[in-house]
Amino acid sequence: MLLYIHIPYCDSKCHYCSFNSYTGRFDTKRDYMKALERQFDYEIERFSPEKSSIESLFIGGGTPSSIESGLYEPLFAKLSPYLRDDAEITVEANPNSATQEWIEAMVALGVNRMSFGVQSFRSQKLKFLNRAHSPQDAIKAVKRAARAGLGRISIDLIYNCAGDDEEGMLHDIEEAFKLPISHISAYELSIESGTVFSSGEGYAQRNDALARFVAKEIEARGFAQYEISNFGDPCTHNRGYWMHKEYIGIGAGAVGFGKYRRYYPHSDIERYIANPSDIRIEILDEEDIRMEKIFLGLRSDIGVQRSVLDLAMSERADILTAEGKLYEKEGILYNPDLFIADEIALYLLG
Ligand SMILES: C[S@@+](CC[C@H](N)C(=O)[O-])C[C@H]1O[C@@H](n2cnc3c(N)ncnc32)[C@H](O)[C@@H]1O
Ligand code: SF4
Known part of the structure; x- marks a missing residue:
């Protein structure tokens, strides 16, 4: 069994991103973290996991590093008894908000894998994507995670933005491999409805040869491709999804899965906080x-x-x-x- 927790807050919205996240309503953070606990209690009844049985926890977003570490403590106290001793515990972090203190506090709570949304090491491209950080911020953030003792660090890159070419992507890959990382997710830019990029033309390009070039250059540096977009030391959690293992999904916009059913809590923060166990069920055949x-x-x-x-x-x-x-x-x-x-x-x- 796997556990996913969604943090639906971001400091700013990237032009390509349709993930469920809000760049306001920050006054709800405390209540939101409490609501996660309430939903977890509810899901324990439904999924009835044994103690020490959950093999991976993934805290994604949105931006998990936009929530102060102290607010995670009660949640971890509640769910830790259900985690296996060797559970993979990943948290996503943004380069602009993952401070040394935050990373260390999350490691103290048990986090043993961190995934940074870097996207590119080129300033122009980061501006084009409306990222809230510079290449230097990303480099510093990854180094902070290593300093906090994390051996499993992943970064996300994006390719096939308009104008991406081999030279630019090679720069991103070379910069990535100067850092103490064990994994890269390299995603092809997709245009999602409701995003800034979906309101016009010409933000993405189709270049299959560049996709293959990115994969080849990452592999040449020692990270094997184990999924279209993933390279290196495999993520247990994502592999669990692909193997169709059951997963509990907690939070506004999270998804759970088990026994021919998919579970969807409300994606709106206020509605979620008001009733975290009001969950739509989709029946699969x-x-x-x-x-x-x-x-x-x-x-x-x-x-x-x-x-x-x-x-x-x-x-x-x-x-x-x-x-x-x-x-x-x-x-x-x-x-x-x-x-x-x-x-x-x-x-x-x-
Ligand atoms: C859910 S986001 C959370 C990561 C974190 N908030 C951050 O941005 O640093 C996970 C990753 O999905 C990728 N992603 C999101 N939307 C995408 C899109 N439309 N096309 C390609 N990759 C996308 C980005 O690489 C992003 O880092
Ligand atoms: S990519 Fe990350 S930081 Fe940007 S809007 Fe999406 S979740 Fe937020």
């Missing part, structure tokens, strides 16, 4: 789960169990294995070229 297993398995090194496929799909899988586009090991089909995962999945589904 076999076909939904099969589709997800195929798409997620082919986008990552997890692969797809042949038993997931029906007869017609299995025949199409034979054609792909004969062509070398899939390979099979112990009943699991693996995709050697993660960048064409969706095409392969669509072909398999027929």
Whole structure:
């Protein structure tokens, strides 16, 4: 079982981002953190995890580093008994708000992995994305995390923004590898509705060769690609999602999953605080789960169990294995070229 906690506050809104986060309503932070505890109590009833059974906790956002560390203490006190001793505990942090004190306090609470939204080490690009930090701020933040004793540090990069080329991306990758990191998430810019970038044209570019270039340069420096956008020391939590493990999702805009159901708490902060256990339920069927297993398995090194496929799909899988586009090991089909995962999945589904 996995646990996700969502922090829906940001100091400013990036032009590309549609994640559920607010750049105001900061006076609600204290009540919000209390509401998380209330929802956790409720979910304990529903998911009934054993003590010491949760294998990973991921605190994402929004901007978890916009919440002072003291406000996390009661929450950790409540959920810690359910975490395994060796649980992976990741928190996302923004370079402009992750101070040395904050990082150290989070490590003292048990955080053992930190993920920084860096996006780029070029000032111009950071301005284009409306990021609230400079390249230097990002460098300092990562070093602070290492100084606090964290051995597992990840950074996010974005590519295929308009104007991105090999030279620019190489700079970002070279700067990244000067830092004490163990993981990189490199995302292709997607234009999401409701964002500043969705209100006009020309913010993103299509350049598949650049996507491959980014992956090749990261791999050449020793971080293996284990999912389209992820390289290096694998994140247990994300791999858990892709393996279809159950997850409890706490917070405004979080999502939970278990037993053919997906759970959606309110995304609005005030409504969430008023009633954190008022949760919409989506019921999934076999076909939904099969589709997800195929798409997620082919986008990552997890692969797809042949038993997931029906007869017609299995025949199409034979054609792909004969062509070398899939390979099979112990009943699991693996995709050697993660960048064409969706095409392969669509072909398999027929
Ligand atoms: C949920 S955000 C939280 C990270 C943290 N708040 C930060 O920005 O530093 C996680 C990551 O998703 C990526 N992301 C968000 N929206 C994206 C988009 N439209 N296209 C590509 N990557 C995106 C960014 O790299 C971001 O760092
Ligand atoms: S990318 Fe991160 S900081 Fe920017 S708006 Fe999204 S969640 Fe907030």
